[in-house]
Amino acid sequence: xxxxxxxxATDEEIGAVCHKIEDMGFKAHPIPGIMRTAIGITGNQGPxxxxxxxxxxxxxxxxxxxxxxxLVGRELKEERTxxxxxxxxxxxxxxxxxxxxxxxxxxxxxxxxxxxxxxxAGARLFRGGAYKARTSPYSFQGLEEEGLKILRDIRAExxxxxxxxxxxxxxxxxxxxxxxxxxxGARNMQNYSLLKxxxxxxxxxxxxxxxxSTLDELLMSAEYILSEGNYxxxxxxxxxxxxxxxxxxxxxxxxxxxxxxxxxxxxxxxPSHGTGRRDKVIxxxxxxxxxxxxxxxxxxxxxxDKALSDGYQSIFPSDFKQLMDEIRQIAALLDRSL
Ligand code: PEP
Ligand code: MN
Numbered sequence: 001x002x003x004x005x006x007x008x009a010t011d012e013e014i015g016a017v018c019h020k021i022e023d024m025g026f027k028a029h030p031i032p033g034i035m036r037t038a039i040g041i042t043g044n045q046g047p048x049x050x051x052x053x054x055x056x057x058x059x060x061x062x063x064x065x066x067x068x069x070x071l072v073g074r075e076l077k078e079e080r081t082x083x084x085x086x087x088x089x090x091x092x093x094x095x096x097x098x099x100x101x102x103x104x105x106x107x108x109x110x111x112x113x114x115x116x117x118x119x120x121a122g123a124r125l126f127r128g129g130a131y132k133a134r135t136s137p138y139s140f141q142g143l144e145e146e147g148l149k150i151l152r153d154i155r156a157e158x159x160x161x162x163x164x165x166x167x168x169x170x171x172x173x174x175x176x177x178x179x180x181x182x183x184x185g186a187r188n189m190q191n192y193s194l195l196k197x198x199x200x201x202x203x204x205x206x207x208x209x210x211x212x213s214t215l216d217e218l219l220m221s222a223e224y225i226l227s228e229g230n231y232x233x234x235x236x237x238x239x240x241x242x243x244x245x246x247x248x249x250x251x252x253x254x255x256x257x258x259x260x261x262x263x264x265x266x267x268x269x270x271p272s273h274g275t276g277r278r279d280k281v282i283x284x285x286x287x288x289x290x291x292x293x294x295x296x297x298x299x300x301x302x303x304x305d306k307a308l309s310d311g312y313q314s315i316f317p318s319d320f321k322q323l324m325d326e327i328r329q330i331a332a333l334l335d336r337s338l
Pocket of ligand 2 (some may be wrong): 104273299
């Protein structure tokens with residue numbers, strides 16, 4: 001159920017409706033819109049008594065929600081969510097958000113060298129895993145807190161916003177302290193206790209689509225985060241498993257307009273994991289921007305042959321510069337900027 005407030009409803013009236021919802025034993029989620037505020041209700045097992053709420057001052061109407069996700073859907077909020085990371089960096093706004101950096105933070109020298117290159121090419125956000133969820137237990141697992149400290153120092157040195165993955169509850173506590181955006185990886189998209197914990201964080205969350213997840217499952221996972229009160233979720237398409245063997249995964253770009261039809265949340269694309277091959281990253285980045293994605297997350301490495309993870313899909317800094325130049329032109333056609 002959604003409570004739609006009248007256009008000129010006051011803050012007191014909105015507050016009173018939220019109180020009433022909480023008194024009924026449910027959770028209220030007031031979401032301001034350009035025209036009016038909508039209040040989502042969660043925590044109810046069955047239908048909510050609409051008449052009680054409709055009689056309150058400032059309420060226009062109560063509308064049932066037709067989708068299983070209540071807070072991520074466009075029924076609650078027609079206009080797109082723009083996530084503000086400070087210093088003019090936004091995700092979901094007119095300017096595209098490009099996150100670039102190595103798969104993993106390997107050393108201070110490696111991470112700083114790549115940060116300098118991606119910054120010079122125009123990236124405003126830096127990626128790099130300090131905790132790596134690897135398929136093999138014998139592969140490099142990340143520098144952990146030491147890696148987070150390197151990322152923090154990169155933010156101080158270059159002014160880049162930091163995006164890095166939390167792989168479990170323990171690392172989430174630390175990632176939250178050091179990063180600007182908490183990444184939840186494909187392998188954890190349905191780790192519901194981790195999603196709930198991220199929902200209690202004050203940091204925006206980058207939620208990657210599971211490699212065999214449907215769009216509905218992705219949106220339900222995002223709903224876990226919003227239902228705990230964190231409305232700043234960025235969705236990310238990173239490819240799904242198919243029978244295709246010319247790429248590591250199949251990048252499902254049609255999910256971008258499908259998400260935009262159903263949800264107000266921003267969506268970005270990861271063509272690095274989505275293809276797994278360096279030569280496919282630039283063409284699929286162009287396509288992702290053309291299809292309407294709000295940004296990209298790209299693996300860049302200055303010495304990919306020696307990378308401790310995902311070297312074969314990491315592009316060189318010079319490729320990244322070319323990618324930025326190309327997508328800037330496509331963005332302009334779509335009335336977006338870089
Ligand atoms: C990553 O971004 O390095 C990563 C591990 O991605 P995914 O969770 O999509 O596999
Ligand atoms: Mn990777």
